[in-house]
Amino acid sequence: MSNKSEKFYFLEDGGEMGELMRKKDWSKTLIGLPETWPQSLRTTMSIMLNSPFPMFLFWGEKLKCFYNDAYRPSLGMNGKHPFILGMSGKEAWPEIWDDISPLLGVVIEKGESIWRENQLIPIFRNGQIxxxxxxxxxxxxxxxxxxxxxxxxxxxxxxxxxxxxxSLRESERRFREMADQSPIWIWITDAEVNVQYANKELLNYIGIENSSDFTGQVWKDVVHPNDIELVFSGFADAVQNLSEIALEFRIKNASTSNYEWFKVMAAPKFEEGRLVGFIGTGMNIEQQKSFAEHLKSEVEIRTRELADSNIKLESMNKELQAFAYISSHDLQEPLRKIQMFAEVLMEREYDNLSKTGKVKFEKIQSAANRMQSLINDLLAYSRADTEKRVFEVIDLKNVIDEVENDLGEELAKKQGKVEVLSSCKIEVVPFQFRQLIYNLLSNSIKYSKLDVPPVIKIMGEVIDGLESNDKLLIAGKSYTKITITDNGIGFDKQFSEKIFEVFQRLHSKQEYVGTGIGLAIVKKIVQNHNGFISANGESGKGAVFQIIIPSSQLGTS
Structure with missing residues (x-):
């Protein structure tokens, strides 16, 4: 060994701190050059520098500071390293000296060792305390x-x-605090479903003070006897299948001794793939259950009422069919005789009648004719619901042409005309839709102005439900829209809905002949086609009727 190696052998292999000690000019310190250090210091220093465990040495009367590489990270950055090397403890640790000096004193004066675990001792490091x-x-x-x-x-x-x-303790504290304030039950179990924690709401409800009192026997004491098997089997299945728990059962209220319905749910907890327990909740569903039972009872009552209504409706339908039969046969036969004899009298005995008699016979004829029209309209209204519907695809213009031909005499008398602005294919019950068009065009002719020839404009087009502002239409579904506009006397907007009601008349029968059923039949036919009809008018400026029906009737019934 060289002289240098002999002097500093105890500082060799000391890593960063060993190198710093070798390079430091110890002649300027009170501890002196390393070659003058006592053997006890050299030995301690050699052990410390070569130890992988963090060590710090206070030496001599001034308690000079030494530390190894393993301790170095504890000092952080921008702190005490490396200038405290060889510095007195009081100068090196002014911020904690009052805390550690008494401990060092006990060791030095009494020779006793001291042990502290997780002791809070703030130090200056990383540029701050x-x-x-x-x-x-x-x-x-x-x-x-x-x-x-x-x-x-x-x-x-x-x-x-x-x-x-x-942090974990604080998180647990907050969890328990939050759980205890919760109006629902919150509970945690181990893997055997033994309750380890239950919040206050649960404990208060079943009448125990601590979670530790929550044993398996508690379930037997508080769960309704008819539900206890459900509870035990449900929990056992969850443990066996590592699955969630979702049960509804009755639990006794400690305050009232009444059983109330609860919905209990839980999810399994796993650690490293192993089941360690369940965390769950419980919610009082007594009101929902009571409401459900009440609703069930109400549904049963309404179902019976509906069944009774159906029986009555069937009876009314039979009566309606009987009425239709009577109207078409029994009523019309005497009516035809009245009309026939009145006509014979008017032809053969007219000249023999007084002026007053002639007027009375004319009124008889007029009343009989109105009666005939009323019977025909009532039959048409009845048949709109009862007759079998067979849909066919036809051209709108063809229907209009047929109706226009039937109304040719009325149009000629008033010099009126029908203009088809556009046409389209429609899927309808042909004879019903022909009746619909007939009634609307007949109305437009009937309610035309005295000195203005009626002009009726009809436009047919196919639209998408998305294009309409009508909320009743379905976006993406195709519809046929038929618009009928006339230049007649119109009507006040307040009657836009009423004009479709049965026997609804806006004018006296002295002014305009009619039964008040025509537009009700129109609405009924539109409904039979799963469509909608609307009317808009203005007094003296004509009326507009708009009909919208699905382009295809498949799946709309």
Whole structure:
């Protein structure tokens, strides 16, 4: 060995701190050159520098500071390293000297070792004072004379671990605080479904004070006898299948001794793939259950009422069919005789009648004709519901042409005309739709202005439900829209809905002949085609009727 190696052998292989010690000019310090250091210091220094465990040494009367590479990270950056090397403890640690000086004094004066675990000792590091938790021991180091010459600190910086534990405890505290304020039950079990935690709401409800009192027997005491098997089998299945729990059962209220319905749910907890328990909730569903039972009872009552209504409806339908038969046969036969005899009298005895008699016979004829029209309209209205519907695809213009031909005499008398602006294919029940068009065009002719020839414009087009502002239409579904506009006397907007009601008349029968059923038949036919009809008008400025029906009737019934 060279002289240099002989002087500093105890500082060799010391890593960063060994190199710093070798390079430091110790002649300028009170501890002196390393070759003058006592053997006890050299030996302690050699052990410390080569130890992988964090160590710090206070040496001599001034408690000079030494530390190894393993301790170095505890000092952080922009802190005490490396200038405290060889510095007195009081100068090196002014921020904690009042805390550690008494401990060092006990070791030096009494020779006793000290142990502290997770002790909070803030130090200056990383440019600021930081809270640092240490687990450390202070042990005396004796010199060659057997006197205590220093204190060896073996320590671990447990700051991150302590903070993690504290964070976990705080999180648990907040969880329990939140859980205890919750109006629903919150509970945690182990893997055998033994309750480890239950919040206040649960404990208060079943009448126990602590979670530790919550044994398996508690379930037997509080669960309704008819439900206990459901509870035990449900929990057992969850443990066996590592699955969630979702049960509804009755539990006794400790305050009232009444059983109330609860919905209990839980999810399994796993650690490293192993089931460690369940975390669950419980919600009182007594009101929902009561409401459900009440609703069930109401549904049963309404179902019976509906069944009774259906029976009555069937009876009414039979009566309606009987009425239709009577109207079409029994009523019309005497009516035809009245009309026939009145006509014969008017032809053969007209000249023999007085002026008053002639007027009365004319009124008889008029009343009989109105009666005939009313019977025909009532039959048409009845058949709109009862007749079988067979849909066919036809051209709108063809229907209009047929109706226009039927109304040719009325149009000619008033010099009116029908204009088809556009046409399209429609899927309808042909004879019903022909009746619809007939009634609407007949109305437009009937309610035309006295001095203005009626002009009726009809436009047919295919639209998408998305294009319409009507909320009743379905976006993406195709519809046929038929618009019929006339230049007649119109009507006030307040009657837009009423004009489709049965026997609804806006004018007296002296002014305009009619039964008040025509537009009701129109609406009924539109409904039979799963469509909608609307009317808009203005007095003296005509009317607009708009019909919208699905382009295809498949799946709309």
């Amino acid at each position: 930081e809270d640092v938790y240490w687990t450390f021991s202070y042990s005396p180091v004796k010199d060659e004379s057997g006197n205590i010459a220093g204190v060896l600190t073996v320590c671990t910086d447990n700051t991150e671990a302590v903070k993690a534990v504290n």
